[in-house]
Amino acid sequence: MKKRIKKKISSLYIHIPFCSKICPYCDFVKLIKNDNFIEQYIKELTKDLLSVENKFKKFKSIYIGGGTPSILSCDHLKTILRIIKRIRRKNAEITIECNPEDITIEKLKLLKKYGINRISIGIQSFDQNILKEINRDYKIDYFSLIKLVKQYIKNINVDLIYGFKNQSFNDLKNDLNNFIRLDISHLSIYSLIVDKNSIFYNQGYKEQNEDDSRIFYDYIVSFLRKNGFERYEISNFAKNKKYSKHNLNYWKNSNYLAIGIGASGYIDDTRYRISPSFNLYINGKREIEKENINSSLKKEYFFITNLRLEKGFKIKEYNKIFKSNFLNEFKNIIDDLSKEGLVKIKKGYFSCTDEGLAILDRILLKFI
Ligand SMILES: C[S@@+](CC[C@H](N)C(=O)[O-])C[C@H]1O[C@@H](n2cnc3c(N)ncnc32)[C@H](O)[C@@H]1O
Numbered sequence: 142m143k144k145r146i147k148k149k150i151s152s153l154y155i156h157i158p159f160c161s162k163i164c165p166y167c168d169f170v171k172l173i174k175n176d177n178f179i180e181q182y183i184k185e186l187t188k189d190l191l192s193v194e195n196k197f198k199k200f201k202s203i204y205i206g207g208g209t210p211s212i213l214s215c216d217h218l219k220t221i222l223r224i225i226k227r228i229r230r231k232n233a234e235i236t237i238e239c240n241p242e243d244i245t246i247e248k249l250k251l252l253k254k255y256g257i258n259r260i261s262i263g264i265q266s267f268d269q270n271i272l273k274e275i276n277r278d279y280k281i282d283y284f285s286l287i288k289l290v291k292q293y294i295k296n297i298n299v300d301l302i303y304g305f306k307n308q309s310f311n312d313l314k315n316d317l318n319n320f321i322r323l324d325i326s327h328l329s330i331y332s333l334i335v336d337k338n339s340i341f342y343n344q345g346y347k348e349q350n351e352d353d354s355r356i357f358y359d360y361i362v363s364f365l366r367k368n369g370f371e372r373y374e375i376s377n378f379a380k381n382k383k384y385s386k387h388n389l390n391y392w393k394n395s396n397y398l399a400i401g402i403g404a405s406g407y408i409d410d411t412r413y414r415i416s417p418s419f420n421l422y423i424n425g426k427r428e429i430e431k432e433n434i435n436s437s438l439k440k441e442y443f444f445i446t447n448l449r450l451e452k453g454f455k456i457k458e459y460n461k462i463f464k465s466n467f468l469n470e471f472k473n474i475i476d477d478l479s480k481e482g483l484v485k486i487k488k489g490y491f492s493c494t495d496e497g498l499a500i501l502d503r504i505l506l507k508f509i
């Protein structure tokens with residue numbers, strides 16, 4: 142029998158859609174936890190993972206995201222981690238998203254045993270009033286928690302959100318100070334987005350106004366820099382070059398595979414999204430919405446992703462991908478933006494300045 146040639150894709154995303162509570166800002170594909178649903182979902186996900194093992198070469202990065210992967214029982218985690226162990230390259234980065242209240246010694250031991258080497262913990266805020274406002278009203282000693290996590294997994298990220306209605310500038314400072322006290326090497330910090338599909342939207346919750354958001358963002362960047370963090374992406378900060386390899390792959394607009402409900406992937410100039418329907422999924426149906434990425438769309442995605450990066454993109458790479466000359470193609474725009482101090486060219490890379498990154502949406506409009 143002819144041996145199947147496996148396809149090479151660097152990254153894999155695995156979606157676990159279950160949550161114990163729904164946060165009012167959340168727009169991700171998620172379902173309230175139910176033991177029976179989880180059982181059925183893991184069964185189907187296992188089939189997808191086995192099919193991935195058959196068709197693809199080993200991955201450089203795997204990201205188990207949600208929803209809340211950490212609410213899975215140790216048995217369910219073991220079921221998927223056994224396969225994940227077989228489909229990862231030796232030095233691959235394997236990340237799991239965890240909610241603080243789910244982290245136990247038993248789970249940490251299991252994650253370590255199966256080679257999970259990066260953990261992303263959704264703290265969102267250290268402020269008890271804000272946590273209450275976002276339906277995450279638990280009391281956790283984060284310092285003891287992180288100390289415990291460090292015994293098993295060294296590469297830790299924390300997610301924070303800023304721009305809540307009742308969050309003062311002082312509250313933001315407290316959150317950042319608390320983060321620094323954790324002594325970890327990665328922070329993702331996002332401004333609160335009130336999306337149409339969220340509970341906050343239906344309650345008429347308003348996003349922070351642009352002026353305040355800018356004041357908060359500028360403070361975040363300067364505070365984190367003072368504390369030894371490099372902003373390598375608009376919302377992501379790392380110490381000692383502990384960048385997220387998986388997310389860098391997204392931001393470099395490279396190919397990635399995705400499995401699980403509502404998960405999105407990008408392969409061979411096609412973006413795809415698996416139907417978010419749980420019923421279809423557990424009945425073995427994978428309805429996939431595909432979008433063919435023609436050259437002009439590819440350019441749009443290229444700018445949207447690469448310009449988020451502090452380093453920007455290599456001009457030669459752009460010229461090669463789009464068979465063009467970037468500096469000629471956008472000459473007037475680049476001249477204008479440079480004069481305003483919003484973009485720069487350094488060592489063959491085109492990128493936004495600090496001021497440019499702070500108003501990235503406006504810059505993107507010039508290129509797409
Ligand atoms: C999809 S969530 C999953 C992680 C995990 N379930 C949790 O809640 O921590 C990934 C991260 O996206 C961020 N996020 C989700 N919704 C957001 C929103 N509406 N505005 C800003 N950040 C958001 C949060 O920081 C969250 O930790």
Ligand code: SF4
Nearest residue numbers: 160163164167207208
């Ligand atoms: S933010 Fe996280 S825990 Fe909250 S509903 Fe969304 S996925 Fe679930």
